[in-house]
Amino acid sequence: MSASLSSSTTGVDGPAFVSPAVEPPLAHGVVGVHIGAGQHSELKTPLYLSLCSRACAQATQMLRAGHTALEAVTEATKILEDDGSTNAGFGSNLTEAGSVEMDAGIMDGQNLLFGAVGAMPGIKNPIAVAKLLVEEQRHGLLPMGRVPPAFLVGHGAKDWAIKRGLPGLEEDKLISEKSGKLYKYYKRKLELYNERQVTKKVKLLPVEVINVEDEDDKEDRAPELDKPPEDDKVTDTVGVVAIDQFGNVASSVSSGGIALKQPGRVGQASCFGCGCWAQNKMGPRDQTIGVSTTGCGEYLVRTFLAREVALNVGRAEAPIKGLKNCMDSFANSEFLENVPEKLAGAVCIQFDPELQQGEFMWTHTTASMGVAFQTTADEQATTRMSRLPIGPNKCPSDQIKNTVIAIESIPFCVKSKEPKSFLSNNKLPLEMPKENGFLDHSTLPPTSAVAT
Amino acid sequence: MSASLSSSTTGVDGPAFVSPAVEPPLAHGVVGVHIGAGQHSELKTPLYLSLCSRACAQATQMLRAGHTALEAVTEATKILEDDGSTNAGFGSNLTEAGSVEMDAGIMDGQNLLFGAVGAMPGIKNPIAVAKLLVEEQRHGLLPMGRVPPAFLVGHGAKDWAIKRGLPGLEEDKLISEKSGKLYKYYKRKLELYNERQVTKKVKLLPVEVINVEDEDDKEDRAPELDKPPEDDKVTDTVGVVAIDQFGNVASSVSSGGIALKQPGRVGQASCFGCGCWAQNKMGPRDQTIGVSTTGCGEYLVRTFLAREVALNVGRAEAPIKGLKNCMDSFANSEFLENVPEKLAGAVCIQFDPELQQGEFMWTHTTASMGVAFQTTADEQATTRMSRLPIGPNKCPSDQIKNTVIAIESIPFCVKSKEPKSFLSNNKLPLEMPKENGFLDHSTLPPTSAVAT
Numbered sequence: 067m068s069a070s071l072s073s074s075t076t077g078v079d080g081p082a083f084v085s086p087a088v089e090p091p092l093a094h095g096v097v098g099v100h101i102g103a104g105q106h107s108e109l110k111t112p113l114y115l116s117l118c119s120r121a122c123a124q125a126t127q128m129l130r131a132g133h134t135a136l137e138a139v140t141e142a143t144k145i146l147e148d149d150g151s152t153n154a155g156f157g158s159n160l161t162e163a164g165s166v167e168m169d170a171g172i173m174d175g176q177n178l179l180f181g182a183v184g185a186m187p188g189i190k191n192p193i194a195v196a197k198l199l200v201e202e203q204r205h206g207l208l209p210m211g212r213v214p215p216a217f218l219v220g221h222g223a224k225d226w227a228i229k230r231g232l233p234g235l236e237e238d239k240l241i242s243e244k245s246g247k248l249y250k251y252y253k254r255k256l257e258l259y260n261e262r263q264v265t266k267k268v269k270l271l272p273v274e275v276i277n278v279e280d281e282d283d284k285e286d287r288a289p290e291l292d293k294p295p296e297d298d299k300v301t302d303t304v305g306v307v308a309i310d311q312f313g314n315v316a317s318s319v320s321s322g323g324i325a326l327k328q329p330g331r332v333g334q335a336s337c338f339g340c341g342c343w344a345q346n347k348m349g350p351r352d353q354t355i356g357v358s359t360t361g362c363g364e365y366l367v368r369t370f371l372a373r374e375v376a377l378n379v380g381r382a383e384a385p386i387k388g389l390k391n392c393m394d395s396f397a398n399s400e401f402l403e404n405v406p407e408k409l410a411g412a413v414c415i416q417f418d419p420e421l422q423q424g425e426f427m428w429t430h431t432t433a434s435m436g437v438a439f440q441t442t443a444d445e446q447a448t449t450r451m452s453r454l455p456i457g458p459n460k461c462p463s464d465q466i467k468n469t470v471i472a473i474e475s476i477p478f479c480v481k482s483k484e485p486k487s488f489l490s491n492n493k494l495p496l497e498m499p500k501e502n503g504f505l506d507h508s509t510l511p512p513t514s515a516v517a518t
Numbered sequence: 519m520s521a522s523l524s525s526s527t528t529g530v531d532g533p534a535f536v537s538p539a540v541e542p543p544l545a546h547g548v549v550g551v552h553i554g555a556g557q558h559s560e561l562k563t564p565l566y567l568s569l570c571s572r573a574c575a576q577a578t579q580m581l582r583a584g585h586t587a588l589e590a591v592t593e594a595t596k597i598l599e600d601d602g603s604t605n606a607g608f609g610s611n612l613t614e615a616g617s618v619e620m621d622a623g624i625m626d627g628q629n630l631l632f633g634a635v636g637a638m639p640g641i642k643n644p645i646a647v648a649k650l651l652v653e654e655q656r657h658g659l660l661p662m663g664r665v666p667p668a669f670l671v672g673h674g675a676k677d678w679a680i681k682r683g684l685p686g687l688e689e690d691k692l693i694s695e696k697s698g699k700l701y702k703y704y705k706r707k708l709e710l711y712n713e714r715q716v717t718k719k720v721k722l723l724p725v726e727v728i729n730v731e732d733e734d735d736k737e738d739r740a741p742e743l744d745k746p747p748e749d750d751k752v753t754d755t756v757g758v759v760a761i762d763q764f765g766n767v768a769s770s771v772s773s774g775g776i777a778l779k780q781p782g783r784v785g786q787a788s789c790f791g792c793g794c795w796a797q798n799k800m801g802p803r804d805q806t807i808g809v810s811t812t813g814c815g816e817y818l819v820r821t822f823l824a825r826e827v828a829l830n831v832g833r834a835e836a837p838i839k840g841l842k843n844c845m846d847s848f849a850n851s852e853f854l855e856n857v858p859e860k861l862a863g864a865v866c867i868q869f870d871p872e873l874q875q876g877e878f879m880w881t882h883t884t885a886s887m888g889v890a891f892q893t894t895a896d897e898q899a900t901t902r903m904s905r906l907p908i909g910p911n912k913c914p915s916d917q918i919k920n921t922v923i924a925i926e927s928i929p930f931c932v933k934s935k936e937p938k939s940f941l942s943n944n945k946l947p948l949e950m951p952k953e954n955g956f957l958d959h960s961t962l963p964p965t966s967a968v969a970t
Contacts, residue, residue: 222782330674
């Protein structure tokens, strides 16, 4: 077991830090955060990045105080869940029925345990329930030899959490001003679509499943729909990845799911291997790898994206090359045949214990993705709103395979007392689009990422 | 698309078969069935095998009538769900709260689509809802560009099914005489356990999580608990795998979950890659492979058992060797550290289009597992209650790695007009236990399995 000193979920105000008996193997911990792959407006970018920064600060503060990676990612995820601007926890997308149902998953790289909740109502922080599921699994079998649950859904998940002391919440307490407005907007759009379908039926025209996003530009635009309630598209899943000073990695993911989803729908955040992955020893070099994904849940499930990123990074010569291979496979996956927009994103922290260095990497096929990274030696996080220069990644149907993928990384060192530059490791001999476009963003200056 | 002629879910009484324009590539279809890995009494074995046989008959009847593998596995699974003796559909294990919550998953090997429901109440046949989820995904995006759901849980899943014409069912209509009795028995056991814990607390003894199955032999046995209500242990998940005459494979899995489970608990049947797998082209020889798993859901999820079986079989020189490799990996998985009983089972149909031959295989680490296999050329199914000769696979904690694994297979040929014996392919050069025990059951005579 690691030197976890508290089972408190209340954050850094918990029990005081007691020096561990043995010196931690790493001089510093690291944390990476994302607030979802999507299409973020320029206007709101500073707000999003400030939020990422706050989540990093929370995690690093906890890591400095000796908390485990599992505790740090939980508390950082809570910051993201509690902010009404993300699609997780408070402010989650509403279902078609107007309810809030949240997914979340967390994985502990030390014992490889995973806990998840799906379509859960009425709890402020779904990630806290997922963490409790991991903690209870650590205690072994339940009375009568029953196996403790790893994955709970719906009201059963809520009741389980309440029995363990997490407070229940009234439905409307989870609806933010933004999510409420978006729901009304999209719900009205759907009604207009359905009304038109009825008219079509009367005319005996065939009823087709079409994309109102395009169609309503022609005929559906009602006066009250002239302006979307926000100037950016609904953002997606949030997630955190961290390595603590004892070398243990943990990952989290939390999501409100797609707007106007069918009640009961569960996405990748709840599915093992799909929403997050954390493993202390992966591949031939026993690397420490943590991943958190974002994008269209159904596609990430079909491709087990979180686990695949970790496996590919673990066995690649250069970590970022592994990430590229994985995203190429994703874009060309036989499991995504006929999918017009292969929307996905991921953050990944890789650390090589032998070389005592690692990389924080991110990738996305969406227009933008907000990320941040910090080590416990940094005063503040390095943030980035990563953008594809070409706008939304929406390909015509005859170009399904030409998904454009952005990949970028920040190298770091957590042991050395001397600052090191790893920039040379970070350059890939990238050739521009073959089947898939691949954008070689310039890397961030390493200074802020090298812990000395 | 395959030559599916009906979207009816009502079975072979649907629309009449219309001859396809092209000759089907296979002369015969095949189906394999399991009713769960567990501990089946000798007394009830004939009943269990008769049920397996009926499920096979239903599937082969449908395959002969030109229905798809997806349709055939659905209808065969309904037979298993409707029988009160299995832990799926009617007769499912009850939750700790006394409710019935069912999991089911289905995969279509032709388009690789997966549909699943989890912890779903009040629908007679969960597999029918899973199949509808696959069918709706085939139609592409929903209005407003929304991605159709693949995985629905709880009351949302039930409501979705009812909107599509499946009848809802009152709670108690899903409780069989057997499942009701078992619930009362186990619930009372749990109460006795809890009462003893309270006594212990009063005595200020530490409260430990222990296995009442063992403990109550010593002190907990109340008069009304002298005889368990059934003479065999609760059986597990059911599942069906089939290949139709067009060469398409489909797999299903359906489960009532573990006895006295936490409401909202979801097991492997609902998790992609864990409960079932079906893929028309796998590995270097483009084999057709279908898998359905059974056992302890949480362990099958952690090891992605269904997908791993398919991947291993697809790349192995001899299919059964692939299955052995996979089960060895399962028994030694780092994801099952400290798990005392690695309870699992699987059936797998493998077909090599080039050689025009295949194998129906099964494996289990539990005391017994009921299976059946039939081709459309066979008048009736070949059934087997496969048993470990050593009783329940419960290893002392210092022998965690010594899981005993049974593996057996029936070779078949679906094209040739002449009967062939593939027995020589079926013998593995097995060495007896190294790390894991491995039982080389004698194979069944191939006569019943060779379609002429």
